Amino acid sequence: MSKFIKEIVVGVVLVLLVFLAYIGVNIIPIIIGLAMIGSLFAVVQMKGGITVGASQERKRKKAGPAKLTFEEIGGQDNAKQELREALDFMVRHEEIQKFGIRPLKGILLTGPPGTGKTLMAKAAAHYTKSVFVAASGSEFVEMYVGVGAGRIRELFKEARTRAAQEKKENAIIFIDEIDVIGGKREGGQQREYDQTLNQLLTEMDGIYNSDAPRILVIAATNRKEMLDSALLRPGRFDRHIQVELPDKKGRKHILELHAKNKPLNADVSLERLAEETYGFSGAQLESVMNEGAIYAMRENLQIIDQRHLSMGVDKVMLGEKTDRESTEEEKRRVAVHELGHAVLAEIVSPGSVNQVALSPRGQALGYVRHNPQQEQYLYTKSYLEGQIMVALAGAAAEEIYYGGRSTGSRNDFEQALKLVHTMMTSGLTRLGIVNMDMVTKEVLMNENSRILDDLAARTKSALIEHAAVFDKSLEILIHEERLSGEQFRCQFRDSILLPA
Numbered sequence: 194m195s196k197f198i199k200e201i202v203v204g205v206v207l208v209l210l211v212f213l214a215y216i217g218v219n220i221i222p223i224i225i226g227l228a229m230i231g232s233l234f235a236v237v238q239m240k241g242g243i244t245v246g247a248s249q250e251r252k253r254k255k256a257g258p259a260k261l262t263f264e265e266i267g268g269q270d271n272a273k274q275e276l277r278e279a280l281d282f283m284v285r286h287e288e289i290q291k292f293g294i295r296p297l298k299g300i301l302l303t304g305p306p307g308t309g310k311t312l313m314a315k316a317a318a319h320y321t322k323s324v325f326v327a328a329s330g331s332e333f334v335e336m337y338v339g340v341g342a343g344r345i346r347e348l349f350k351e352a353r354t355r356a357a358q359e360k361k362e363n364a365i366i367f368i369d370e371i372d373v374i375g376g377k378r379e380g381g382q383q384r385e386y387d388q389t390l391n392q393l394l395t396e397m398d399g400i401y402n403s404d405a406p407r408i409l410v411i412a413a414t415n416r417k418e419m420l421d422s423a424l425l426r427p428g429r430f431d432r433h434i435q436v437e438l439p440d441k442k443g444r445k446h447i448l449e450l451h452a453k454n455k456p457l458n459a460d461v462s463l464e465r466l467a468e469e470t471y472g473f474s475g476a477q478l479e480s481v482m483n484e485g486a487i488y489a490m491r492e493n494l495q496i497i498d499q500r501h502l503s504m505g506v507d508k509v510m511l512g513e514k515t516d517r518e519s520t521e522e523e524k525r526r527v528a529v530h531e532l533g534h535a536v537l538a539e540i541v542s543p544g545s546v547n548q549v550a551l552s553p554r555g556q557a558l559g560y561v562r563h564n565p566q567q568e569q570y571l572y573t574k575s576y577l578e579g580q581i582m583v584a585l586a587g588a589a590a591e592e593i594y595y596g597g598r599s600t601g602s603r604n605d606f607e608q609a610l611k612l613v614h615t616m617m618t619s620g621l622t623r624l625g626i627v628n629m630d631m632v633t634k635e636v637l638m639n640e641n642s643r644i645l646d647d648l649a650a651r652t653k654s655a656l657i658e659h660a661a662v663f664d665k666s667l668e669i670l671i672h673e674e675r676l677s678g679e680q681f682r683c684q685f686r687d688s689i690l691l692p693a
């Protein structure tokens with residue numbers, strides 16, 4: 194219940210009681226009754242409190258002891274470097290004071306989930322010899338008014354007492370998912386969290402009013418644009434560090450770290466595994482190693498092979514294999530959809546398809562695996578257009594063969610829209626170099642649909658042009674449930690030799 198409604202209810206009840214007493218009604222039994230109802234509410238609230246407590250407990254466990262060094266974090270070289278530099282402000286506090294530099298109070302780590310933001314905060318605590326206190330914004334959800342603010346006060350208190358107990362000069366408070374309490378204040382539900390956010394700002398403003406310990410707040414979010422500007426002002430979270438998805442070198446490093454305690458076959462190549470896991474986060478890479486080990490154990494082996502790790506990649510990418518057999522009709526449709534992607538991929542970048550498979554796993558009933566590509570940091574317009582066409586090709590093939598689409602293309606469309614967005618923000622569309630804030634939604638929407646309509650049409654004609662390859666591959670795929678890149682390219686070569 195919101196605070197406002199509570200206050201109204203209490204007010205109305207009080208007025209009613211006074212009125213009843215005034216007209217001579219005995220209000221004592223009513224008061225006793227109300228007190229009983231009140232205590233019942235309190236019990237229910239306590240229960241809420243207990244669950245919140247339990248989730249805090251869980252988070253704490255996840256946070257674990259703060260004995261983690263920067264060396265135990267894979268990749269992230271830039272982020273680690275920037276963080277260390279920022280932390281030097283805490284370590285070299287005497288010099289900082291001499292120069293009259295404002296001490297650092299808050300660091301904001303931003304980046305996708307599972308990229309190691311929590312690990313960074315823990316390593317920061319180790320680096321600065323700080324006590325480490327952690328909380329997550331999600332703990333503050335569903336909290337009753339005032340409880341969130343109290344929890345913030347508690348966090349700072351805990352940091353101070355623990356620093357005193359452990360005789361440490363520094364303390365780091367880590368708040369994950371800060372966007373939950375620090376979201377933009379635009380009325381509505383957000384108001385509920387106001388007190389929590391205000392309390393955090395007050396505590397941060399007062400950090401240097403008391404002597405010891407020096408407190409640094411590290412917050413993490415994957416939605417920086419959602420944060421209230423009050424949080425980002427100088428003297429608050431004014432140092433921002435971007436934690437990115439790891440590149441190939443970073444992925445290899447992370448895989449190596451998580452392979453340390455695992456019996457890997459000597460011929461396992463983590464280099465190759467790093468190539469296969471483009472776009473994976475650190476957390477996903479950890480899962481790949483773990484799942485690979487589970488597959489090896491299931492086969493009663495003593496050692497983990499490359500094959501197990503590849504299965505781990507599939508599992509993390511697509512979810513667990515299900516036993517549910519798909520119907521013939523479903524299978525055909527999925528085959529058509531996936532072949533659409535594969536044919537287009539082979540057209541826009543020959544040699545890129547590694548395998549097409551039908552596999553009743555999780556949500557995706559089939560998939561196309563691509564050969565590792567040279568990782569690119571700069572994209573050309575035609576490359577992006579090609580990728581959009583590959584994404585659209587699943588639905589396009591369904592349209593050609595069935596006259597309509599299924600629900601299986603949602604991710605594909607999201608992917609296509611993301612790529613169009615990249616084109617727009619990079620000035621690769623007809624709009625030229627645009628300030629996205631200055632252009633009206635309508636103009637953007639129009640350009641968006643123009644690009645997508647155009648590329649969808651090109652995708653369809655490319656598929657129709659390669660109908661012979663498509664049909665032959667489709668029969669093999671449905672029969673074998675699998676089509677290797679080599680088999681697939683054979684169809685392409687044949688179609689050139691024997692034009693239909």
Ligand SMILES: Nc1ncnc2c1ncn2[C@@H]1O[C@H](COP(=O)(O)OP(=O)(O)OP(=O)(O)O)[C@@H](O)[C@H]1O
Pocket residue numbers: 265266267268269305306307308309310311312313369413415447450474475476477479
């Ligand atoms: N760079 C990395 N090096 C080694 N392990 C990593 C790395 N990134 C993530 N991991 C693994 O993933 C797990 C989750 O990472 P962590 O909790 O730090 O991510 P996060 O960015 O805080 O995620 P979230 O935003 O979901 O809280 C870690 O415990 C670790 O096993």
Ligand SMILES: [Zn+2]
Pocket residue numbers: 530534587588601602605
């Ligand atoms: Zn698809």
